[in-house]
Amino acid sequence: MIDLLSLELGELEELIVEMGFERYRAKQIFSFLYKQKVNSFDDITVLKKDVRKLLKEKFYFNTLEVVSNFQGKDGARKYLFKLNDGNFIESVLIPMENGRYTICVSTQSGCRMGCKFCATGRMGFKRSLSVSEIVEQVRFILKESGLKTANVVYMGMGEPLDNYENTVKSIKILMDENGLAISKRRITLSTCGILPQLEWLKRDLPYINLALSLHSVIDDKRSLIMPVNIKHPVGRVLESLKDFPMPRRKRITFEYVMIKGINDTQEDAKALLRVMSNFRCKLNIIPLNKHDLMGTKFEPTPLDEIERFASYLRDKGMFVTIRKSKGSDINAACGMLAAKVS
Ligand code: SAH
Numbered sequence: 001m002i003d004l005l006s007l008e009l010g011e012l013e014e015l016i017v018e019m020g021f022e023r024y025r026a027k028q029i030f031s032f033l034y035k036q037k038v039n040s041f042d043d044i045t046v047l048k049k050d051v052r053k054l055l056k057e058k059f060y061f062n063t064l065e066v067v068s069n070f071q072g073k074d075g076a077r078k079y080l081f082k083l084n085d086g087n088f089i090e091s092v093l094i095p096m097e098n099g100r101y102t103i104c105v106s107t108q109s110g111c112r113m114g115c116k117f118c119a120t121g122r123m124g125f126k127r128s129l130s131v132s133e134i135v136e137q138v139r140f141i142l143k144e145s146g147l148k149t150a151n152v153v154y155m156g157m158g159e160p161l162d163n164y165e166n167t168v169k170s171i172k173i174l175m176d177e178n179g180l181a182i183s184k185r186r187i188t189l190s191t192c193g194i195l196p197q198l199e200w201l202k203r204d205l206p207y208i209n210l211a212l213s214l215h216s217v218i219d220d221k222r223s224l225i226m227p228v229n230i231k232h233p234v235g236r237v238l239e240s241l242k243d244f245p246m247p248r249r250k251r252i253t254f255e256y257v258m259i260k261g262i263n264d265t266q267e268d269a270k271a272l273l274r275v276m277s278n279f280r281c282k283l284n285i286i287p288l289n290k291h292d293l294m295g296t297k298f299e300p301t302p303l304d305e306i307e308r309f310a311s312y313l314r315d316k317g318m319f320v321t322i323r324k325s326k327g328s329d330i331n332a333a334c335g336m337l338a339a340k341v342s
């Protein structure tokens, strides 16, 4: 059986033609999948009954089982999904100030990058998601909430570039004009920085919005909080990003979780300024979210100190935002997606 929601339109076309049907049927099916968001061939009413029967024998819908769905005070809604093999993932629907919505998707159950401050990193690694498991988070949430479209950020559980092929393919499916038609400008991939995948991304998905989880530009410090930096040092990652093809008028985002006494000093700000000067970039400071898996080693930097850090950089002409984390009361904020099932 073939996993229907893992197919790009071109692949579906080939399979449909192989089965002896007209090519345009594939486009029809694809459109029903992503525009009408059907979960069964029986709902693809433009197809004759005997055709549907043949399709049912060849393809299956890899849908997700939603276990819970909470809305926090600030409007962020967290979905906990159960995968076929019993593993869990989470996705978040976040309302934005401009009236649009952002869906934050997971690419893995758990994560093997082990960042010390991140709940997903602390829970360990279960497995990478299939293409359909990534795509379905968006399809499901759009359907359930009745939204036509949303921005999509690859910032949920897992490291997208550690599940490279499935991540790229899922983005291509989300972008397809015959389906959800989510434009590249509305999709953001967030990564801790892995090579050579960053190089491949330039070839496979140029002009996508990119966010690098920077957190420190000082090698030793970064290695301490992000073990991935030992194998993929920040200098090499930044070098690779220098010529990343960005959408017009857009900037690379550097994410910077502020941890008290670790990466919030004058030395850190100065080093950061040197790096930022070399990029069309913006810095997104994320106040550290506390969670049970983090232990007691890390504390958030007080807000007035964060403001001071930001002002120093702004005065030098840098773009800096401070993220007001949505969903922290329901454990849906950054780094808190650990699929605590109780
Ligand atoms: N693996 C990818 C994407 C998921 S993490 C990445 O690391 O970029 C999404 C963002 O949440 C990252 O910038 C991550 O560093 C941040 N984050 C992790 N733990 C956090 C915490 N406890 N408080 C605030 N942000 C956190």
Ligand code: SF4
Residues within 6 Å of the ligand: 111, 112, 113, 114, 115, 118, 119, 120, 121, 122, 156, 157, 158, 159, 192, 213, 335
């Ligand atoms: Fe993985 Fe990102 Fe968490 Fe690091 S911050 S452990 S890369 S999910």
